[in-house]
Amino acid sequence: MRTALASLLVVCIATGTLAWATDGFRVLTSEQARRLAVSERPVAVPDVGLRMDNGARQSLRDLLHDEGARSIVGFFYSRCTSICITLGNDFRQLQQRIVDEGLEGRVKLLSISFDTQADTAAVLRDYRERMRARDNIWQIAAAQDGQELAVLLESFGVTVIDDGRGGFVHNSAYHIVNARGELEAIVDLAKPLAALRAARGRRHEA
Amino acid sequence: MKPRLILILAGISIPAVLITPAVRTLLESSMSRHMLVMFPLLVVGGVALAYGLPRSFHARLLPWNREGIPGLALAAAMLMTWMIPNALDSATESLLVDALKAVCLVVAGFALAVSMPVAGLVAQLFFVWNSVMMLVYAGVLYQSLPTRLCSAYLIDDQAQTGLYLVCFAVLLGMAWLGHAWCRLRFASSSGPGRRSR
Numbered sequence: 001m002r003t004a005l006a007s008l009l010v011v012c013i014a015t016g017t018l019a020w021a022t023d024g025f026r027v028l029t030s031e032q033a034r035r036l037a038v039s040e041r042p043v044a045v046p047d048v049g050l051r052m053d054n055g056a057r058q059s060l061r062d063l064l065h066d067e068g069a070r071s072i073v074g075f076f077y078s079r080c081t082s083i084c085i086t087l088g089n090d091f092r093q094l095q096q097r098i099v100d101e102g103l104e105g106r107v108k109l110l111s112i113s114f115d116t117q118a119d120t121a122a123v124l125r126d127y128r129e130r131m132r133a134r135d136n137i138w139q140i141a142a143a144q145d146g147q148e149l150a151v152l153l154e155s156f157g158v159t160v161i162d163d164g165r166g167g168f169v170h171n172s173a174y175h176i177v178n179a180r181g182e183l184e185a186i187v188d189l190a191k192p193l194a195a196l197r198a199a200r201g202r203r204h205e206a
Numbered sequence: 207m208k209p210r211l212i213l214i215l216a217g218i219s220i221p222a223v224l225i226t227p228a229v230r231t232l233l234e235s236s237m238s239r240h241m242l243v244m245f246p247l248l249v250v251g252g253v254a255l256a257y258g259l260p261r262s263f264h265a266r267l268l269p270w271n272r273e274g275i276p277g278l279a280l281a282a283a284m285l286m287t288w289m290i291p292n293a294l295d296s297a298t299e300s301l302l303v304d305a306l307k308a309v310c311l312v313v314a315g316f317a318l319a320v321s322m323p324v325a326g327l328v329a330q331l332f333f334v335w336n337s338v339m340m341l342v343y344a345g346v347l348y349q350s351l352p353t354r355l356c357s358a359y360l361i362d363d364q365a366q367t368g369l370y371l372v373c374f375a376v377l378l379g380m381a382w383l384g385h386a387w388c389r390l391r392f393a394s395s396s397g398p399g400r401r402s403r
Contacts, residue, residue, distance in 0.1 A: 002269045006276035014283030017310065021293035029355050030295035159295075159357035171357050 031171055034157035035186040042182035046155050048148040050112065050141035053124035061181045063110060063139060070199040071108045073175040075158050077115035078127045083172045088131055090192040095137050097196060107199045109138040114153060114160050116145040156183065210258045217255025221248055221308040234298045237359040238367040242374060245288065248308055252315020267320055277321030278333040284314035289344055291355035298358045327386055334382040338375045345371030
């Protein structure tokens with residue numbers, strides 16, 4: 001009898017801990033957990049300062065604040081030779097679609113570099129030229145060092161780790177942020193069109 | 207100092223040392239160290255704690271843990287929870303979650319130590335077989351996935367951890383077979399329900 005009671009208790013504990021670890025049996029990885037959390041409840045992004053490619057300093061909230069517009073935000077560093085290249089190319093194609101579909105002013109792109117040392121204004125300008133980024137659609141900025149960078153990355157759920165060869169390894173996705181500075185959705189890097197739909201305010205695919 | 211006291215002290219100090227900032231950083235900076243050094247050490251802490259407690263305590267626990275079934279189930283659940291990548295990532299990010307992980311794994315070790323000796327071979331086999339399969343599945347998955355499961359760890363680290371998990375699973379299975387062989391070989395001389403300590 002007592003063993004049966006103990007077993008019942010164990011089943012409850014096991015269900016509880018596993019439910020906690022999987023966000024109610026819905027996710028396995030922290031990346032999935034973060035996407036689910038954001039889709040259920042938008043998260044306000046912090047008002048950190050950014051260094052723009054023209055050398056000016058601007059606050060993230062000001063950049064995002066544009067009535068009726070949503071921004072697709074992506075994190076990168078310009079020396080990156082893997083995931084950021086995909087992100088950069090997809091941003092280029094998104095920019096083209098924004099032009100083609102007349103979405104200027106409704107959907108904006110923002111690339112934020114977390115490589116505070118190497119990505120100087122000049123390097124970012126070079127990146128802008130390579131990507132043929134248009135001023136009115138695609139903003140390019142770098143985070144500022146120290147605490148602000150940590151707060152920024154944490155709020156977007158981006159984890160950056162040293163790859164041991166002078167570069168970084170990081171998770172990447174399309175972050176859809178509205179004009180009030182709320183992160184509304186995180187869309188997989190493989191689905192740029194879903195990101196665009198989400199940024200146009202249509203229900204995006206999970 | 208009495209051996210029991212030393213075991214209890216070890217059971218308390220191992221998890222306490224493992225969640226100090228320096229040791230956390232050292233062990234959790236790599237996935238393989240996190241899962242294959244830190245996890246087993248915490249489980250060993252729980253085992254030490256159980257062996258440090260007097261026999262009378264184990265005897266009092268027995269009616270609640272017949273055949274070791276709730277205990278083995280608890281240990282399996284604790285181990286499984288912390289093998290979920292989301293939980294592993296959370297532990298690297300927050301000290302609170304890490305402390306919870308330490309408690310869970312110490313509990314797992316404790317439950318194992320009080321349950322294995324009173325569990326029949328069939329119950330043991332069920333537990334060990336499931337653990338081995340879980341480790342092998344996770345190990346193969348870690349080695350074969352092209353994407354990272356944990357934001358905190360590199361892909362090479364993940365693949366290496368996968369390989370180590372499979373090796374660990376094989377060793378665990380072989381160790382249990384050895385244990386089962388001894389138990390069967392000497393079963394006639396000690397009778398049923400004996401404490402194998």
